[in-house]
Each structure stands twice: as structure tokens, then as C-alpha cells.
Amino acid sequence: MGLKSALSKPFAAWVVKQISKWKYNAVAAQEQTLVRLVKNARHTAFGKDHQFTSINNYQDFKAQVPIRDYEGLKTYIDRVVGGEEDVLWKGKPQYFAKTSGTTSGVKYIPISKESMLEHIKAARNALLTYVHETGKADFVNGKMIFLQGSPVLSIKNGIKTGRLSGIVAHLVPAYLQKNRLPSYKTNCIEDWEQKVDAIVEETINQDMTLISGIPPWVQMYFDRLSQQSSGKKIKDIFKNFSLFVYGGVNYEPYRAKIEASIGKKIDSIETYPASEGFIAYQDSQQSQGLLLLANSGMFYEFIPADEYYNENPTRLSLGEVELDKNYALILNTNAGLWGYSIGDTVKFVSLNPYKIIVTGRIKHFISAFGEHVIGEEVEQALLSVANDENVEITEFTVAPQVNPAEGELPYHEWFIEFAKEPVDLKSFSKKVDQALQQKNIYYYDLIEGNVLQPLIIRSLQRDSFVNYMRSQGKLGGQNKVPRLSNDRKIAEELVQYIM
Template sequence: MGLKSILSNVFAAWVNKDLNRIRKNAVAIQKQTFENLISKAKNTTFGQDHHFDQIKSYDDFKRQVPLRDYEELSLYIKRVVNGEADVLWPGKPTYLTKTSGTTSGVKYIPISKESMPEHIRAARNALLNYIHETGKADFVNGKMIFLQGSPVLAEKAGIPTGRLSGIVAHHVPAYLQKNRLPSYEVNCIEDWEEKVDAIVQETVTEDMRLISGIPPWCQMYFDRLSAVSGGKKIKDIFPNFKLFVYGGVNFEPYRVRMQESIGFAIDSIETYPASEGFIAFQDSQKEKGLLLLVDSGIFYEFVPTDEYFNENPTRVSLQDVELDKNYALILNTNAGLWGYSIGDTVKFVSKDPYKIVVTGRIKHYISAFGEHVIGEEVEQALMSVANQEGIEIIEFTVAPQVNPPAGALPYHEWFIEFGTAPKNVKDFALKVDKALQTKNIYYFDLIDGNILQPLIVQSVKRDAFINYMRSQGKLGGQNKVPRLANDRKIADGLKEYIV
């Protein structure tokens, strides 16, 4: 065991002690976080507009601060982006993260001097928690790769601006810099495919032990590594590769193919980072769920998803959440986001400690006929059948077909890129449809009542989704293919790739 491994185990034990404090005192920590946030921001423009000086309780806060998404908070954010100080949080942001919004185009999310360290601390603690739980620390002695956006930053009114992953690259601890790949020069390449090829050349002969990134783009990296290595498995290219860290999308639809590429079932850590804050990470290799980070400068609220679009939906803090109930996640942060709907939906799988799973996006669902099918239901229905039948799924998306051919009932249209295709696609589609009916009673009623016909699967060509994302200028980085949509923009874009 190398010196870094020994020191990592010592540090991991210290971090675990602190995480246990958080696990045992989550509600009290959230109360303190709430009070600190209100106190710190009471003299900002937002704090004055919403009478923070009069807020003495969470109930007061709910009366003073409405729920808002990015578009509804954008009047304040625009002032921040224009260089005005003390708008949402004291002073000016340290950074602005640039991200793509579903309806708002480019979004700019502030990162403050208080919030930036929390991103780094959470990523560090996810690794150290793994070391403490498993005793496996050898990966710190080899090379680590983080597939991420360019670290080249622009400026908005003197504020450094870029993708979150590119900003984080500037804050990698010194003790990891020598182990970290790709090089700065390669990381700055903007074209994703050119960048992946350069990363392959730079890493193929290295002792890679930890690889991190969004699963579909890591898969592209693995495919190209294998191609330049004569078809070798990743375990044969990187014999000491032992840990995969991911976030951004559900890993399950990618797991089988990725493990086939690697050559074994590798240990993995799921993380939940966002431009708005680092929200949770997987703290156990044995138990389900992600540990909610309640001590990271974020006060969380939760809105039942079935009330989200109501005029006055229920808002609860951590102490009042229920298990196995879908909530829209609401953030109040030490970068100045208030009553902010991040757009994700979560479900608690434990309250001792508080652990969540991400179930989808509040605006990514299908309810063209009142069914309100969500991402979790779609993914579980598809993967349950695929896993039973040994069918490999590379990528997929679903859209409603509300204008079927004359005389036909409307339906859900699934576009699936198969790695291993079913022998009979229609039979496969019927099984997935039955699985979805068991997960969503409204969908069952629509099928049973002959309002909808069973779903139809369109098998698309290999690399169809990569080619589609390329055509949209969204290949690589933090870009993801939405699983569900109520419109047919993606579906229409995939028509040319149908087999």
C-alpha cells in the first residue's frame, strides 16, 4: 500500500466521523442552515424585497418567498449577470455556470465564494466515504480521469463564466493534480469527438484506476479505447481500473453494456452534482439511495409532484417528508437561489439517514392523455423486460403520438437503440407495455379503456442518438438525451434513423 493510500484511509476515517454527525442530526442541521441563509441574505435586494428581516420560521419563509423556476427568477439573475452586487447573495458571484435550459435557452447560475468549496468537498467526501466503507484506496496511487467540459472560462461583467465541470477543474486539490487526466491542453478542446480521440491517445498507455463522467459519454470513450486497442476489454487496457464515478443520468440503462465493455462488474459511485449545488452522493455499496447533503449550504424543500402545478402546492422541509413519495426538489442556497425549482424529482428511500433516488424531471413526463408517466416508470418498465430477455439497450427516448394514421388509436412511441435487439420487436413492445401498465394506473386505464393502443417501438440505427445530439450541437460534456417529452421535437429528429 502506497503512502497516498495510507493517508487516504486516515483522512477517510475522519470524514466518515463527520458524515455520521450529519446522518444523525440532519433535521437540526437543516434548521441551522435555514437560519444562516436568511441572516446572511437579509440585506440583499432579494432579501429586502421579500422581507427577510421579518422571517422567524419556515412558515414565515413560505409566506414571503414563492416557488420559482429559472424563468421566474431570471429578473434577479439578469441583474447579477449584468454585474450588479448584493442582488441574490452578498457581493458578486465568484463564477457563473453556463448551462442549457429546456425552455429558457442558456441559463446562468451563480456560484458564490461560500458555495464553490461545497462542490469540491462533496466530490472528495464521496471518494473518501467509499474508501472508508470498502477499505479500497489503491486507486489514489494511479491515474484518474474526469470526462468534463472545457476549463476555458469566458467573462460576464467581469465574472468568470463556464460549464460547471470546467469551473471545478480549476479547483482540483493539489494532491490529485499529478494523478489527473486529461491534460489541461486536451481538456480545452471544444469539439467533443476530437476531444475524446485526444483523451484516448493520452490515456491508452496510462495506469488508469478511476474514471468519472456521464455514462453515455464514458461509453463512447470506452468504445474508442477498444477500437485503437484491437478490440480489447477495458480491464485488459487498464488492469488496475477499479472505480467508476458517474452522475447526471440513471446508470441502469447503460450498466449492462458498460460492464460488457469493461469486462467485469466494477464498483461505482453515483453522485448528484448540479450547477445549483452538490446535492447528494451514494454513501454505500450495499444500500440503495444517495445521502442527501444537508450540511452544504443548501436548505431543501419538497413539493409533492402531483401538486406541483397547483396554485398553492404543499411545501415541506426535510422533517416532514414521506418515504416512497415523489417530490419536486426545491433549493435555497448560499449562492442566492430562493424557492428555486431545480426541475428534478426525487423519492426518499430512507429517513435514517435521509437518502434519495432521482426519479426524473418535473417537466420531462408524458401526459398527453392524462397519464402522467414519469421517467422512473419508463426506465423500470423497459429495463425489467430487457434484463429478463438479455436485451441490451444503448439509448432511448419516448414521445406521444397524438395524430396516428386515420382509424388508429394514439400511442406512446419509443425510439430505442439496441445493442442486442429482441427477436421480435412487437412482442418486446407488448411486454414493456404490460410492465408500464403495472407501474402507472392511469396508463393502465387508458389502455384498458381503448383510449390508447399499446406502445410502439421504433428500432433506430447504431449511433442514432449520437448523430442526433451532434446535429443539435449537444454532443458530449454534460448534455443528456431527455427520456420523455410531451412534444415530438426529438422524435421527429430521430425519424431518419429508424431501421
């Protein structure tokens, strides 16, 4: 056992003890967090505009602070970007996380010194809780790779600006720097395919023990590694590779192919970081769900997903949520985001402690006919059948076909790139459709009522989604293909790749 792994175990035990102080008292931790947030921001422009001095509890807070998305907060954020102090949070942000917006173009998410510390602490604690539970710490002695965006930062009115993953690259603890790959020079390569090739060259002869990234881009890395080593499995290239850390998308659609590439099952840790804050991570290999970080400088609110577009939707604090209900997640953060709709939907799978799964995006659904099918439903329907029939999925997306050929009923059109195709695509499609009907009663009613015909699957050529993302200038990094669209913008681009 190396020195680092030996030291990590008592440190992990101490960290888990600290976590347990709020883990089973999360509602109280959230109440205290709200008080601290409001107190620290009462003299900001936002705090004055929303009478923070009169807020004493959550009911007061709801009365003063409306729900907003980025567009709703943009007038305040623009002032922050312009260099003004004490707008949303005290002083100026330490960083801006630069992300892509759908209606506002580039979005600048403020990151304060306090919120950045919570990002780093959460990433560390995700690994340490794993060490404590499993006793496995040898991975800290080997090389670790984090597939991420470029660490090159620009300056916006004196504030460092870049992708979140690029910002975090500058803040990796010193004790991990020697273990960390790729090199800074390689990490700065903007073209994703060139970057992956350079990463392969740097790592193929290293003792990689931990690999982290968004699953589809990790799969590309694995594919390139295998090509460079005459088809070897990853377990034969990296004999001590023992831990996969991922986030950004649901892993299940990628699991079979990634494990096939590795050549064995491997421990994994799911994380839920966002530019707005590190929200949750998997704290156990034995139970479902991600531990909601109730003591990390963020106060969470939850709106029942089916009420999200109502004029006055129900707003719930943590103590009011229920199991197995879909909620839109709302953040109030120690970087100055208030009543902020992050756009994600979550479901609680445990209330003691509070654990969630990410079920999709508020804007990623299909309801062209009133069915309101969500990401969790299509993923579970597809994977349940694929697992039964030993079918492997590389990537997929779904869109409505509202104007089919004359004489046909409308339908949901599924574009799937298979790593291992079904023996009978029509039979496979029928089973997926039946599984979706069982998941969504509205979809079932539309099929039974002959409003819709059963779904149709289009099998796509190899690398179709890579080629699509390349054509959109979104290959690699933190970019993800939406699983569901209520329009046909993506579908029309993918038609050219149909087998």
C-alpha cells in the same frame, strides 16, 4: 500500498465521523441551515424585498418567499450578471455556471465562494466514504480521468464564467493534479469527437484506476479505446481500473453495456451534482439511494410532484417528507437561489438517514392523454424486461403519437437503440407495455378503455442518438437526451434512423 492510499484511510475515517454528526440529525441541520442562509442574506436586495428580517422559522419563510424557476428569478439574476453587488447573496458571485435554458437561452447560475467550497468537499467526500466503507484506496495511486466540459472560462463583468465541470477543473486539489487526466490542452478541445480521440491517445497507455463522467459519453470513450486496441475489453487495457464515478443520468439503462465493455463488474459511485449545488452522493455500496447533503449550505423544500402545477402547491421541509412519494426538489442556497425549482423530481428511499433517488424531470413526462407517465416508470418497465431477456440498451426516448394513421388508436412511441436486440421485438414490446401498465394505473386504464393502443417500439440504427445529438450541436459534455417528451420534436428527428 502507496503513500496516498495509506494516508487516505485515516483521513476518510475522520471525514465519515464528521458526516455522522449531521447524517442522523438532518432535520436539525436543515433548520440551522435555513437560519444561517436568511441571516446572511437579510441585507441583500432580495432579502429586503422579501422581509428577511421578519423571518424566524420555515412557516415565515414560506409566507415571504414564493417558488420560482430560473425565469422567475431572472430579474434578480440579470442584475447580478450586470455587475451589481448584494443582490441575491452578499457581494458578487465567484463564478457563473453557464447552462442551456429551454425558454431563456443561456442561463447564468451564480456560484459563491461558499457554495464552490461545498461542491469540492462533496466530490471529495463521495470518494472518501467509499474508501472508509470498502477499505479500497489503491485507486488514488493511479491515474484518474474526469470526462468534462472545456475549462476555458470567459469573463462576465469581472466574474469568471463557464460550464460547471470546466470551473471545477481549475479547483482540483494539488495532491490529485499529478494523477489527473486528460491534459489541460486536451480538455480545452471544443469538438467532442476530436476531444474523445485525443483523450484516448493520452490515456490508452496509462494506468487508469478511476474513470468519471456521464454514462453515455463514458461509453463513447470506451468504444474508441476498444477500437484503438483491436477490440480489447477495458479491463485488459486498464488492468487496475477499479472505480467508476458517474452522475447526470440514471445509470441502469447503460449498466449492461458499460459492464460488457469493461469486461467485468466494477464498483461505482453515483453522484448528484448540479450547477445550483452538489445535492447528494452514494455513500454506501450496500444500500440503495444517495445521501442528501443536509449540512452543505442548502435548505431543501419538496413539493408533491402531482401538485407542482397547482396555484398553491404544498411545500414541505425535510422533516415532513414520506417514503416512496415523488417530489419536485426546491433549493435555497448559499449562492442566493431562493425558492428555486431545479426541475428535478426525487423520491426518498430512506428517512434515517435521508436518502433519495432521482426519478426524472418535472417537464419530462408524457401526459398527452392524462396518464402522466414519468421517467422512473419507463426506465423500470424497460429494464425489468430487458434484464430478463438479456437485451442491452444503448439509449432510448419516448414520445406520444397523438395523430396515428387513420383507423389506429394513439400510442406511446419508443425509440430504442439496442446494443443487443431482443429475439422477438413484438413480444418484447408487449412485455414492456404490460410492465408499464403495472407501474402506472392511469396508463393501464387508458389501455383497458381502448383510449390508447399498446406502445410501439422503433428499433434505431447504431449511433442514432450520437448522430442526433451531433445534429443539435449537443454532442458530449454535460448534455443528455431527454427520456420523455410530451411533444414530438425529438421523435420527428429520430424517424430517419428507424431500422
